[in-house]
Amino acid sequence: MEAVLPMNAAQKEGRMHPKKFTLILLMVGMLMLFAGLTSALIVRRAEGNWFNFELPTQFIYSTFSVLISSLTMWLSYRFAKKDDLFQMKILLLVTFILGCSFVLFQYQGWMSLANRGIFMVPAEGAANGMISGSFIIMLVGLHLLHLLGGLIFLLVVWIKGLAHQVHKKNLLSINLCNTYWHFVGFLWIYLYTFLYFATQL
Numbered sequence: 004m005e006a007v008l009p010m011n012a013a014q015k016e017g018r019m020h021p022k023k024f025t026l027i028l029l030m031v032g033m034l035m036l037f038a039g040l041t042s043a044l045i046v047r048r049a050e051g052n053w054f055n056f057e058l059p060t061q062f063i064y065s066t067f068s069v070l071i072s073s074l075t076m077w078l079s080y081r082f083a084k085k086d087d088l089f090q091m092k093i094l095l096l097v098t099f100i101l102g103c104s105f106v107l108f109q110y111q112g113w114m115s116l117a118n119r120g121i122f123m124v125p126a127e128g129a130a131n132g133m134i135s136g137s138f139i140i141m142l143v144g145l146h147l148l149h150l151l152g153g154l155i156f157l158l159v160v161w162i163k164g165l166a167h168q169v170h171k172k173n174l175l176s177i178n179l180c181n182t183y184w185h186f187v188g189f190l191w192i193y194l195y196t197f198l199y200f201a202t203q204l
Contacts, residue, residue, distance in 0.1 A: 026179055030186050033149060037142070037190065041197055044138045048201065054135045058199060059115035062143075065108035066195055069150075072101035073188040076157075080181040086171040088164060095161045095177075098184070102154045105191075109147050116140065139198055146194055150187050156180050 047053070079094035116122070121136035123144075160180045163169050169177050 020175060022175065022179060023182070026183060030183070033186075033190070037145070037194065040138075040142055040145070041194075044142070044201060047134065047138065052134070056119065056121065056135070058139075058195075059112035061108045061112035061115060062195060065105045065112070066191065068101050068105040068108060069188045069191050072098045072105070073185050075101065076181055076184045080174075080177055083164075083169055083174055083177050084171055088167070088170060091169070091177070092161060092164045095157060095164060099154060099157045099161065102150065102157065102184075105150065106147065106154075109143065112143075113140070139201075142194055142198065146187070146191055149190070153180075153184050153187050156183060 075094045075098045079091050079098060082088075082090040082094065116136065116139075121140070123137055123140045157180060160169060160176050163176055
């Protein structure tokens with residue numbers, strides 16, 4: 004049976020680690036999912052009977068949280084490559100806290116929508132059926148589920164770091180976490196930008 008090469012050795016031979024390939028396939032699937040859902044929103048909006056409303060201010064705060072967390076995640080990975088494990092663990096923890104603040108702002112945003120009568124399942128008699136609210140809450144909720152997966156991934160990598168299982172000769176887990184975290188951050192920027200214009204036009 005062929006031995007699994009360390010990540011750096013595999014890279015030198017021009018090979019992609021199977022786990023990284025699996026992650027890429029997962030992210031492609033996620034892109035297809037959200038591309039399909041945003042396309043469905045465009046089609047449904049063009050049919051009329053669409054209620055426009057402003058997105059909650061809390062969604063802006065969550066955008067800043069995910070942007071800053073992408074920076075701290077990248078710095079953590081850089082320190083891991085330099086074998087500065089103390090800084091790596093601190094920044095992983097900061098990234099996790101920022102991710103939790105993203106979740107909190109999202110929750111507050113949902114409460115703001117609910118206070119305006121906008122729910123996943125429109126209330127009877129709601130303006131134009133509030134189908135627009137259903138679409139937006141579904142998209143935001145699906146993204147939040149994927150980000151929660153990223154938080155679990157972060158926690159696992161941080162625990163590995165405490166056990167000295169993450170260092171410059173074993174970067175696979177933090178590299179995968181770094182890639183996934185940037186991806187879900189980019190995905191939120193795309194969704195927020197898309198939904199902002201979808202609710203304004």
